[in-house]
Amino acid sequence: MESILDKIIFDIASENPTASMDVIAEAVIHTIESEDFVSNTIRKVVTPNKLDVRISELRSKRLPTKQRIRITERVTDTRLVERVKEMCVLPIEHSSFNPLIHTDGAKVYFASSDNYPDSPALASTTISAPLSSPHRVILESIPLPDNNTTTSIPLRGITDRNTELNSVTPADLLNDIDGKFDQSEPLSLYDFYQMISLVKISRHVMRLLPVISKILSRDLELRKKLYGSDSFEEPSDLYNKPSTEPTELRFFLPSYICESFMTLIIHEYGRLHEEVGRSFIDREISYESYLRQTERYALDADRLVSEFR
C-alpha cells in the first residue's frame, strides 16, 4: 500500500524536481483521487499529514528519483520490505545499461532501447501492461522513453561499496524470489518488474539468476499449458505485424525478459571482469590469476546465458 503511495510521490516529485512540498502533496492527493488504479483503501488511509512526512523523508535523501528503486506491495517479507526501503535511497552506480523499466503511473513499461541498434523493430517497440490489469501485455510501437527521463531505471547490481547491502544474504533474496511466485497463473509484467528490482538491489546477481531462470522456465511451461503451444508466436513474426493493432503477447514476454536477463548477465560479468582487472592493475593479483579468474567468470556467465536461452 505504502509502496504505491511512494511510487506516486516518486513520479510526481521527479517530474517536478523544483516543486515545493505543498505542491507535490497536492498533486499526489489529486492523483490518488483521480486514478482508477489506486484502491479505495489507499484513498482512505492517506492523509495530508502522512503525505507530508513521506515527502519530507524522501526529500531529505537528496537523490534524484531515477536513482531509486521503487517498492512494490508484492514484496511480502516485512524484513525485506524494510531493507528494500533502505536500499531505495542508495545511489546506483553509473550505468548505461538497458533495457529500461519505467512507469507513467498508469502502466509499467518494459522497453528495449539502444542496446539493440541493429534491431529497429525491437528498439521502437515497447511492451507495456496496465497496472490495473497487469496480465494484459501489449506490444506497442511508440517512441521509447528517453534514457534521461526521470522515470527510467538503469538495471544493474548495486556496487559492493554499498556496504549496507551486505546484510541481505543471497539466501534471503533467493527464498523471497522463489517463494513469491506461486505460478498458479502466468507472471505479469509487474511480476517481472519486481524480480528485476530484487536482482537490481542485490550484490549477488549471479546467484539469483539461476532461480529466476527456473521461474521463467516454469512460467513458459504454464503459458503453454494455459494457452496451448500452437499459439506460440516467435518474436520475429511479431515484428512484422502491423504496429497499429495492439497484440497480446502470451509467449513473447518470457522470451523477451530472458533476453533482457542475458544482457544483465553480460553486464554483471563485465563488472566482475572489471573488478579483477583493477586488482591486477593495482598489483593485488598476478597476470595469470587475472586471466584465470576472468576466464572462470566468462564460463559462469555463459552457463547462465545458456539457462536463459
Place this chain on the structure above:
Amino acid sequence: MPIDSSPNSASTSLDIYEVPVKKKLEAHIVRVGYSAAQLNPIIDAAIQEGKRSITDAVRSLSPIVIRERIYRSAVTYIESVLSQTKKWNLCRELIRNYSSVFLAGAGVSFESELPLSDTLEYLKRFCKATSWIDLRSDISKCHNFKLQFKIVSDRKVPSASHKLLIKNFPSKVLEIICLNWDDLFERAANLQKRTISKQNQNTTVTGMRHLWKFHGDVALITNDNVAGQGGWIFPDQDGYVFDSFIQYTVNTNLKNEPFTFIIIGYNEKEQAIYDKIIRPLELSPPRPTYRIGLQLDKLHDQTYIVGTSDFVLKQLLPGN
C-alpha cells in the same frame, strides 16, 4: 537484431568482434577523459590483447560472452597502459639526467605498418623462396626480396616514434641502434631537415653519435648478401653486430659512460644482439634499463613499460 547468443562455432574468426569492440572502447576512452584518436594505436593493441584472451575454453562460448570478454580485456589493457605514470615519470627523468641509447626493433616500424616476421613470410613466398635458408642461398631470390621489401617500405611513412627519436638525437638520444631494414629514421630526419650519420656497414667509424643498422638497409641493396657489407640478417638468424660498433664503444668510452638504455619494440630473441649489445649495455656496468613493448603480463615489472612505441615515447621524450 540483438547479438546472436547461439553457441559459437570454434572456427568463427574473432575479427568479427573488432568493429563493435572498437566502438565501445572509443566511447569508454572518451568517458574517462582521453581522446580516442590519440589512443588509437593503444586501442588496436588492446583489441589484439582482448582477442588473445580468447582461449580454447572460451572460444566455444556464446558470441555475446566472447565479445564482452574481448571488450573487458581490452579495457583492462588500456587502463593498464594509462596506469604507468610512475614508470613514465622515472624513465623520463632518467633520460633527462643521463641521456639515452635506444635499441629499436621491428615493433617501432610496425606502427608505420611495416610487416613483422610473421607477415614477412608472405613476402618470402612471393619471392618464391621456400624458407629463409632457401632465400639466402639463392642470390636472385634474396636480391628480389630486398627490392620487394624496399617497395613496401617506400610506401610507408615515419611514425611518431621515428620522428621523436630523431628530434631528440643526439641531445637526449646519444645513439640509435636500429635492427630494421627500412629507412624510416632517415626519412624522419629528412622531414626535419636534419642530417644524421648512418653506419650501415662494418667499417671504421669516425665521429660520434650515429644511427646503427647492423641487419641491413633498404638504402644499401647489394647483389650478394654478406653481413656487415650490405648483407641483410633474416628472422631465422641469431642477429649480427658490427665489430666496428664494439670498437666504437671502446674508442669513444660509450662503454663506460652512464646513460639510460631503452629497448623498444624488440623481442630479444637474437643471441648475438643480447650477448654483444644488451648484456654489456644493461649490466656492465649496470645501467638504468627500460623495455617498451606490448606484453601485459609484464605490467608489474618496474622497468617494463606496456604500450605502443608511439604512445610511450610521447610520455618519455620532450618535443612531441
